[in-house]
Amino acid sequence: MQEIKSYLAPRSLDEAVKAMAAGDVTVFCGGTDLTPQTDSGAKRYGATLMNIRRIEGLSGIAEAGDSIRIGAATTVTEVRRDPLIARAAPILAEAAEHFASDQIRNAASLGGNICNASPAGDMINPLLVLDAAVELASWADGALRTRSVPLENFFTGPRRHVKRPDELLTAIVFRKPATDFVGWFRKSGPRPALEISTVSVGIGGNLSDGVFRNVRVAMGSVAPTPLRAHGVEAALEGRPLDADSIRAAVAAADADATPIDDVRASAWYRKHLVKVFTEEVLNHVLGN
Amino acid sequence: MSLETEINFTLNGRPVTVRVPVAMKTLTMLREVLGLTGTKYACGEGECGACTVKVDGRTLNSCLMHAVDCDGRELVTIEGLKSPAGMNPTQKAFVDHGAVQCGFCMPGMIIQADYLTDDDPQLTREQAQRGLEGNLCRCTGYTKVLDAVEAAVEAKRCGR
Ligand SMILES: Cc1cc2nc3c(=O)[nH]c(=O)nc-3n(C[C@H](O)[C@H](O)[C@H](O)COP(=O)(O)OP(=O)(O)OC[C@H]3O[C@@H](n4cnc5c(N)ncnc54)[C@H](O)[C@@H]3O)c2cc1C
Ligand code: FES
Ligand code: FES
Numbered sequence: 001m002q003e004i005k006s007y008l009a010p011r012s013l014d015e016a017v018k019a020m021a022a023g024d025v026t027v028f029c030g031g032t033d034l035t036p037q038t039d040s041g042a043k044r045y046g047a048t049l050m051n052i053r054r055i056e057g058l059s060g061i062a063e064a065g066d067s068i069r070i071g072a073a074t075t076v077t078e079v080r081r082d083p084l085i086a087r088a089a090p091i092l093a094e095a096a097e098h099f100a101s102d103q104i105r106n107a108a109s110l111g112g113n114i115c116n117a118s119p120a121g122d123m124i125n126p127l128l129v130l131d132a133a134v135e136l137a138s139w140a141d142g143a144l145r146t147r148s149v150p151l152e153n154f155f156t157g158p159r160r161h162v163k164r165p166d167e168l169l170t171a172i173v174f175r176k177p178a179t180d181f182v183g184w185f186r187k188s189g190p191r192p193a194l195e196i197s198t199v200s201v202g203i204g205g206n207l208s209d210g211v212f213r214n215v216r217v218a219m220g221s222v223a224p225t226p227l228r229a230h231g232v233e234a235a236l237e238g239r240p241l242d243a244d245s246i247r248a249a250v251a252a253a254d255a256d257a258t259p260i261d262d263v264r265a266s267a268w269y270r271k272h273l274v275k276v277f278t279e280e281v282l283n284h285v286l287g288n
Numbered sequence: 289m290s291l292e293t294e295i296n297f298t299l300n301g302r303p304v305t306v307r308v309p310v311a312m313k314t315l316t317m318l319r320e321v322l323g324l325t326g327t328k329y330a331c332g333e334g335e336c337g338a339c340t341v342k343v344d345g346r347t348l349n350s351c352l353m354h355a356v357d358c359d360g361r362e363l364v365t366i367e368g369l370k371s372p373a374g375m376n377p378t379q380k381a382f383v384d385h386g387a388v389q390c391g392f393c394m395p396g397m398i399i400q401a402d403y404l405t406d407d408d409p410q411l412t413r414e415q416a417q418r419g420l421e422g423n424l425c426r427c428t429g430y431t432k433v434l435d436a437v438e439a440a441v442e443a444k445r446c447g448r
Contacts (some may be wrong), residue, residue, distance in 0.1 A: 004291050007310040007356060028354060035313065035352040036333050049310050051357055077346065101422025102400065104334055106346040107353065 009051040013170065016055055017139040020166045025050050027168065029073050030107035032100075033116040052111075058170065059109075061085060070172045072111025076123065080105065088176050091126040091183040091204055098187055099123070111169045114154070117161045117225070122200060124226040126185050127151050128218035129204040132174035136167040146170070155225035180208045184284045186277045187220065198265045201253075201277035203285065205236070212241045217249075222257035222274055229256040232278060246282045253278040295359040299324075300368025308355040314348075315339045317355040318365060326366035326395045330424075337423035340396035341365050347403045349422070366395035369402060377443035378402040378436075385436040389427035397423045397433060405440045413438055 008025075010016040019025055024046040028034045037043040052058060052073060059073035061082050068088060070079070079085055080096035099105055099122050113123045114134060132151045137144060151172075154161050163169060177183075183204025200220035206213045215236045217229040231252035239245040259270035290309040297304060299322070308317050315332075318324045318341070330338035332351045339351040342364040369376045375383065378401050388394050397420065404419040405411055411419070416437040417430075425433065 004310050007291060007293050009356070009359065028357075030352075031354055031357070032334055032349075032352050035354075038311070039332065045311060049354075049356075051354065053357060100334075101337065102404075102419050103337060103340055103347050103349045103422045104352075107348045 003047075004045050004049050005047045007049045007051075009054045011054055011056055013055055013057070013137060013168070014139070014144055016050065016052060017137050017144060017166070017168055019048060019050060020168060021139040022048075023166070024048060025165075027052055027115075029053055029109040029112045030075065032104055032108045033112055033118075052168065058111075063176070064173070067173050067175050070110055072114075072169045072171055073109050074111075076100070076105040076108045076110070076113075077102075079110065079123070089126070089130060089174070091129055091185050091202060092123070094185045095122050095126045095187075095202070098185075110172055114151070114172070115161070115163065115169055117155055117159045119158060119223060119225055119227075120200070120221045121226060122187060122220065124151070125187075125200050125202040125218045125220045126183070126204075127172060127174065128226060128228055129183055129185075129202040129216045130174040130177065131216060132172050134163075134169055135171040135173065136163055137170045138164065138167045148173070152228050158224045160225075177204070178206055180206045182207045182285045182288065184281045186281050186284075188273055188277070199259075199270050199273040199277060201274060201281050203232075203236075203278070203281045207241060207285070210240045210242075211238065212236050212245070213238060217256075217278075219253075219257060219274060222259040222270055227256065229253060231256040236282075241282065241286055246279060246286075249282060250275045250279050293356055295356055297358045297360060298362040300364055310354070310356050312355045314341065314350040314353040314355045314358055314363075317358070318350065321355075324365055324367050328392055328395055330392070334422075335424070336393070337396040337400060337420075338393055340399045340423065342399055342403055347400050364399070366399055369398065376402065377447060378405060378440040381436040381440040381443055382433075385432050385439055387429060387432040387436040389425075389429050393423060393425045393427075397425065401433070401437045401440060405437065405444055409441070409445060411437070411441050 025048040026046040027050050059071040061070050076096045076099045113121045133148045137146045185202040187200035188198050202218040205215035215233045217232040219227045232249050235248040235252040257274045259267045261267045292307045294307050328338040330336045334349045334352045341350045
């Protein structure tokens with residue numbers, strides 16, 4: 001293990017990003033990804049270890065105008081139990097419901113799930129469907145800087161993203177879906193919980209007069225990054241949601257997904273699941 | 289020498305001050321620094337729940353939690369459930385229902401069950417099953433565990 005030279009648990013965002021600007025900081029929130037990774041040697045600690053759970057204002061779920069803002073340190077349990085999320089974005093609550101175990105949900109943060117940048121990150125999938133953006137904060141030229149990045153453009157490869165090492169993810173923001181928004185999420189693993197998804201599919205859009213619009217489709221564990229499945233979206237966009245369009249969407253899912261064989265599942269099986277789930281999720285949406 | 293820092297927190301109702309290496313996990317601190325060996329180490333990866341403790345009213349896997357993050361918080365371990373009056377209702381229900389076989393998973397199982405039954409006084413058997421998904425029992429005695437949780441719900445209801 002590398003020598004850690006200082007430990008910080010800042011109370012303010014300014015303090016945190018100033019330390020990050022000074023360099024080589026390892027941030028932790030719930031630690032549910034960082035601990036196994038540092039224990040196994042897959043990841044090394046930087047010179048400074050920083051606990052971000054004490055930063056004021058970094059957790060909580062709130063309405064901000066016509067948007068919903070979720071602080072980066074908000075836990076999966078908090079999302080799962082939040083009345084605003086249940087009302088306005090049930091697809092996110094559904095993903096929280098099927099996330100790991102109670103003990104992990106109580107520790108795991110949304111910011112950690114996104115920054116870990118696993119193609120299997122379960123909260124990422126519904127956030128892509130909700131067209132969320134992430135807020136990144138840093139310290140430059142004596143001032144706090146923030147920028148917003150659409151989640152769709154955040155990931156660049158397995159465990160890689162556009163966030164610079166000196167940037168802290170502070171919040172996730174998405175527009176409150178309109179009342180005709182429908183969406184659902186489905187994941188699989190050999191065990192119902194506590195399993196990294198073999199495959200996940202999330203689909204959402206506005207359904208009025210039987211026609212599906214502004215369709216967004218996200219898939220997990222079928223590509224190097226969490227994926228927006230543009231082929232499936234095109235197969236559904238502006239069409240009536242019926243047996244024909246569902247058949248077209250399933251065919252497009254087969255083309256969009258480019259999974260690999262690994263210890264958890266074969267590429268063939270993942271392709272199969274992604275088609276089954278696309279059909280199941282669309283039938284669920286149609287049935288409600 | 290790895291960097292150490294001093295932290296203060298409440299452990300089973302008592303204030304403690306302890307120096308810990310900053311990368312140490314809460315489980316290691318409990319067992320090796322504070323000598324509380326009730327909380328068990330099994331997988332060390334968040335999969336089994338043997339290391340479950342309660343922090344600020346919610347249960348966590350202490351094998352994943354940095355000890356420094358205990359600073360200023362309130363921890364309850366299996367050692368903290370018993371009162372001078374005797375076992376707490378969850379512990380008693382587990383004993384009464386013979387839910388314990390080798391016992392290794394039990395500290396984590398009971399902390400989690402106690403949390404679930406406090407958190408939701410109307411907890412159903414199905415909800416208990418879901419709430420215990422993060423607790424593995426190598427002796428696989430899950431039926432009696434669920435019987436015990438149902439009894440704990442009942443006992444707490446009567447005790448209220
Ligand atoms: C047993 C087990 C089961 C799991 N099951 C699931 C599951 O079902 N679905 C799933 O998606 N994941 C699962 N995970 C993975 C993990 O729990 C989640 O990814 C979790 O959301 C990570 O959050 P955290 O707060 O614990 O992150 P941490 O471990 O604290 O951090 C993760 C990474 O992100 C960085 N980071 C954290 N927060 C920020 C921030 N605000 N700004 C910048 N960088 C940051 C850290 O430096 C670190 O590199 C599981 C893990 C375990 C151990
Ligand atoms: S030892 Fe912590 S979950 Fe298994
Ligand atoms: S009683 Fe033996 S592991 Fe559960």
